[in-house]
Amino acid sequence: xxxxxxxxxxxxxKGVEYVFGYPGGPVLHLYDAVYRHDLNHILTRHEQGxxxxxxxxxxxxxxxxxxxxxxxxxxxxLVTGLADAMLDSVPVMAVTGQVATAVIGHDAFQEADILxxxxxxxxxNYLVRKKEMLLEILEDAWQTALEGRPGxxxxxxxxxxxxxxxxxxxxxxxxxxxxxxHWAEKHARTHHYEVAAQLASIAxxxxxxxxxxxxxxxxxxxxxxxxxxxSTFIEKSxxxxxxxxxxxxxxxxxxxxxxxxxxxxxxxxxxxxxxxCDLLIAVGTRFSDRTIGNPSVYAKKRFIVHxxxxxxxISKNMEVNIPVVADAAAFMEALLTIELPQNKLDExxxxxxxxxxxxHGIRTDFKAEGVLKPQELVQAVARVVPDALVxxxxxxxxxxAAQHFPIQRQRSFITSGGxxxxxxxxxxxxxxxxxxxxxxxxxxxxxxxxxMNIQELATLKRLGTNVKVFIVDNNCLxxxxxxxxxxxxxxxxxxxxxxxxxFMAIAxxxxxxxxxxxxxxxxxxxxxxxxxxxxxxxxHCNVAEMENVYPLIPPGKGPQDMVGVKE
Numbered sequence: 001x002x003x004x005x006x007x008x009x010x011x012x013x014k015g016v017e018y019v020f021g022y023p024g025g026p027v028l029h030l031y032d033a034v035y036r037h038d039l040n041h042i043l044t045r046h047e048q049g050x051x052x053x054x055x056x057x058x059x060x061x062x063x064x065x066x067x068x069x070x071x072x073x074x075x076x077x078l079v080t081g082l083a084d085a086m087l088d089s090v091p092v093m094a095v096t097g098q099v100a101t102a103v104i105g106h107d108a109f110q111e112a113d114i115l116x117x118x119x120x121x122x123x124x125n126y127l128v129r130k131k132e133m134l135l136e137i138l139e140d141a142w143q144t145a146l147e148g149r150p151g152x153x154x155x156x157x158x159x160x161x162x163x164x165x166x167x168x169x170x171x172x173x174x175x176x177x178x179x180x181x182h183w184a185e186k187h188a189r190t191h192h193y194e195v196a197a198q199l200a201s202i203a204x205x206x207x208x209x210x211x212x213x214x215x216x217x218x219x220x221x222x223x224x225x226x227x228x229x230x231s232t233f234i235e236k237s238x239x240x241x242x243x244x245x246x247x248x249x250x251x252x253x254x255x256x257x258x259x260x261x262x263x264x265x266x267x268x269x270x271x272x273x274x275x276x277c278d279l280l281i282a283v284g285t286r287f288s289d290r291t292i293g294n295p296s297v298y299a300k301k302r303f304i305v306h307x308x309x310x311x312x313x314i315s316k317n318m319e320v321n322i323p324v325v326a327d328a329a330a331f332m333e334a335l336l337t338i339e340l341p342q343n344k345l346d347e348x349x350x351x352x353x354x355x356x357x358x359x360h361g362i363r364t365d366f367k368a369e370g371v372l373k374p375q376e377l378v379q380a381v382a383r384v385v386p387d388a389l390v391x392x393x394x395x396x397x398x399x400x401a402a403q404h405f406p407i408q409r410q411r412s413f414i415t416s417g418g419x420x421x422x423x424x425x426x427x428x429x430x431x432x433x434x435x436x437x438x439x440x441x442x443x444x445x446x447x448x449x450x451x452m453n454i455q456e457l458a459t460l461k462r463l464g465t466n467v468k469v470f471i472v473d474n475n476c477l478x479x480x481x482x483x484x485x486x487x488x489x490x491x492x493x494x495x496x497x498x499x500x501x502x503f504m505a506i507a508x509x510x511x512x513x514x515x516x517x518x519x520x521x522x523x524x525x526x527x528x529x530x531x532x533x534x535x536x537x538x539x540h541c542n543v544a545e546m547e548n549v550y551p552l553i554p555p556g557k558g559p560q561d562m563v564g565v566k567e
Contacts, residue, residue: 001165001166001168002029002033002162002163002164002165002166003029003128003131003134003157003161003162003163003164003166004029004030004032004033004162004163005033005036005037005166006134006135006138006166006170007030007033007095007134007138007157007162008030008033008034008037008039009037009170009172010135010138010139010172011039011066012037012039013172013173013176014064014142016039016064016066017040017057017063017434017435018040018041018042018057018066018431018434018435019034019039019040019041019042019066019067019068020041020042020044020049020050020051020053020054020057020065020066020067020068020427020431021041021042021043021044021047021050021067021068021069022043022044022045022046022047022050022068022069022070022074023068023070024069024070024071024074024097024110025070025071025097025110026070026071026097026098026099026110026158026159026162027068027069027070027071027074027096027097027162029159029162029163030068030095030097030157030162031068034068041068042430042434042459042463043459043462044427044456044459045455045456045458045459046077046453046455046456047067047069047074047075047077047078048077048078048080048081048423048427048453049426049427049453049455049456049459050067050068050069050078050081050427051067051069051078051080051081051082051085051092051094052081052084052421052423052424052426052427052428052431052453053065053067053427053428053430053431053434053456053459054066054067054081054092054093054094054431055081055084055085055088055090055092055424055428055431056391056414056427056428056429056430056431056432056435057431057432057434057435058085058090058091058092058150058431058435059088059090059411059414059428059432060389060411060412060414060431060432060435060436061411061435061436062091062222062224062411063091063435064091064092064093064142064145064146065090065091065092065093065431066092066093066094066095067081067092067093067094067095068094068095068096069094069095069096069097070096070097070110071096071097071098071099071110071111071112071114072109072110072111072112073110073112074096074097074110075096075097075098075112075114075117075156076112076114076117078094078096078118078154079117079118079121080419080421080423081421082094082118082121082122082152082154083121083419084416084418084419084421084424085151085152086121086122086123086151086152087417087418087419088218088246088416088417088418088419089149089150089151089218089219089222090150090151090152091145091146091150091151091152092145092151092152092153093141093142093145093152093153093154093155094152094153094154094155095154095155095157096114096154096155096156096157097156097157097158097159097162098111098114098127098156098157098158098159099111099158099159100158100159100160101129101158101160101161102160104158114154114156115127115154115156118154121152122151122152122153122154123144123145123149123151123152123153124140124141124144124153125153125154125155125156126140126141126153126154126155126156127156127158128155128156128157128158128161129158129161130161131161131164131166134157134161134166135170135172135175136175136179137155138155139175139176139178139179139180139183140179140182140183141153141154141155142179143179143180143183144183147183148309148310149219149308149309149310150222191311191325193311193314193323193324193325194324194325194326195307195324195326195330195331195334196334198322198323198324199334199337199338201322202281202305202322202324202335202338203338203339205279205303205305205321205322206279206338206340206344207340207341207344209278209279209303209344210278210347210351211276211277211278211279211351212239212277212278212279212280212281212348212351213239213240213241213242213273213274213277213279213280213281214230214233214234214239214240214241214242214280214281214282214283215241215242215243215244215262215274215280215281215282215283215285215291216230216241216242216243216244216247216250216251216283216284216285216328217243217244217246217247217282217283217284217285217286217291218244218246218247218284218285218417219283219284219285219308219309219327219328220243220247220250220251220283220284220328221246221247221249221250221284221410221411222284222328223284223309223327223328223329224329225329226250226283226284226327226328226329226331226332227250227251227410229329229332229333229336230250230251230283230328230332231251231252231257232332232336233332233335233336234251234257234258235257236336236340237340237345237348238345238348238349238352239281239348239352240259240273240351240352240355240356241257241258241259242258242259242260242261242262242266242267242270242271242273242274243258243260243261243262243270244261244262244263244285244288244291244417245261245263245290245291245402245415245417246285246415246417247284247285248261248402248407248413249407249408249409249410249411249412249413250410252408259273259355259356261402261403262274262291262559263288263290263291263292263553263559264290264291264552264553264555265399265402265403265549265550265551265552265553266551266553266559267361267362267403267551268361268362268551268562268565268566269355269356269358269361271551271553271559271560271562272355272358272559272560273355274292274559275558275559275560276355276560277302278302278303279302279303279304279305280302280303280304280305281305281307281335282304282305282306282307282320283307283308283328283331283332284307284308284309284328285308286308286313286316286317287306287316287317287318288317288417288418289317289555292317292318292558292559293553293556293557293558293559293561294556294557294558295317295318295319296319297558298318298558298559299318299319299320303321303322304318304319304320304321304322305320305321305322305324306318306320306322306323306324307324307325307326307328307331308324308325308326309325309326309327309328310325311325361566362403362404362550362551362566363375363550363566364379364404369544370544371542371543371544371545372517372518372519372520372523372541372542372543372544373543373544373547374396374397374400374472374474374541374543374544374547375400375403375404375547376520376523377470377472377517377523377541377543378397378400378401378403378404378405378444379404379405380523380524380527381405381442381470381527382404382405382406383524384524384527384528384531385440385442385527385531386406386408387408387409387412387439387440388412388439388440388441388442389409389412389414389432389433389436389439389440389441389442390405390407390412390413390414390442390444391414391415391425391428391429391432391441391442391443391444392413392414392415392425392443392444392445393416393422393423393424393425393426393443393444393445393446393449393450393452394415394416394420394421394422394424394425394446394449394479395422395446395448395449395477395478395479396446396472396474396478396479396482396547396548396549397444397445397446397449397472397478398415398444399479399549400444400472400549401413401415401444402415403549412439414428414429414432416428422446422448422449422452423449423452423453424449424453425443425444425445425449425450426443426445426450426453426454426456426457426460426469427453427456427459429441429443429467429469430456430459430460430463430465430467433463433465433466433467434463434465437465437466439466440466440468440531441465441466441467441468442467442468442470443467443468443469443470444470444472445469445470445471445472446471446472446473446474446477446478447471447472447473447474447475447476447497447500447503448476448477448478448497450469450471450503451501454506457506457507457510457512457538458510460510460512460536461510461511461512461536464535464536465535465536466534466535466536467536468530468531468536468537468539469536469537469538469539470539470541471503471538471539471540471541472541472543473500473503473540473541473542473543474543474544474545474546474547475496475497475498475500475545476492476495476496476497476545477495477497478547478549479549480495481495481496482548482549485546485548486548486552486554487554487555503538503540504516504538504540507538507540512536512537512538513533513536513537513538514537514538514539514540515530515537515538515539515540516539516540516541516542517539517540517541517542518541518542548564550563550564550565551563551564551565552564
């Protein structure tokens, strides 16, 4: 067998269900091996679609999402998706073709230094210069994508390595065991800030705190069992908890347990707690500016415990008092061993009641106001399919979905958080639907976002996956327009999309059923009808053009500076 056979057999040995990709010259041997070994390959219509589909699959399942691309422009088209996966800690393995080893560095046709390009946006990347390195590199890349804080890796394989001959009797299992041992030895570290070493200090901080709060981030979603352990600790202690956007679904939404989402468009009650707490226990979050506002100002006013699996995140954005390097589940398990005095439990219960009663919530009733509001659309879909797997693109519709769609299960709210990538939604929904075929997948996209990777409607049609696509059309780049209105005196520079195409016609041109929603009358019934249809459906939703997302914490401000709170 040749190097390409090794790659495909490696994928099969890892139980890879799907590979997303797009062929080209330097990967023809790889695609021939895909054909001969019957690897389940999904042909997307663009390499960016492939990497986002791999992300969606990985986010929905927790397994590695795999994508293939050819050299040069094929590889560079993966860059946005790899950067997105890096910021959101998504295990993605990209395998790219490269020109032959002998001509690397000579500006050969379709050559690009994809290692240099992707070094800052992958956990690790590799160029396989010799055939003897191929299997070891594949195994190391796989381990790197999954172990510790998950993330993307890239393996660049020159054409001559794909063509090179290998023995037929390669022991993939032995190679995997050897690579796993080697990876563990190479990455073994002892931190002074492990949870056991810090537990006494955390217990003391809890006993002296009057207004403690927990901030749960995406690490709680990624860590197996962390959500359940966190729920148990909250029930035991009564400490209020807020979540970041990336932790949506980690806790079942309930006033009794969770205050909701913190941050720029979070709930008033969660942001109130964030602004008034004297002890913040942050788990699996990197203190994004969209969550915490101005970190230097915030950190001065409270005692902070920060637990994260990635030591590099500790005190990167926020100076903390007690650093803990630990997986979220291990950290929560340790917290459950702390004995809390009854007087503190009573005090914290009073503090939580004070928080909950201090601010009104997010506005939910829009029925007296003319044109259909995007919030109403999201609420209606949530009523009809409350247990859906929800995927979003990026923009106002993303925040409306985060605010108004209660997510009932882990890994069931899939969005581009850190990078904020328009065009993520459609291919990610396809990947998520393949990973979770038993679930109803809902995609909320905008009239701007959907056009970023609209070609993947062809992939959706070919696969027939159960994705209902709601295009929330307000004839503008909604979030850009809102910021221009709020911070630039309503100078709407290049944010109006008054020349949008006929989305219904485009859907039908791809052979997909298309339905239009423009009114609130009979909305639930219409959505129920759509959900009853088999396979994918494109739903074009005409909504109010000038609707804004509130509450809003202005950029550079803190959680105490919310505007647009419902009184």
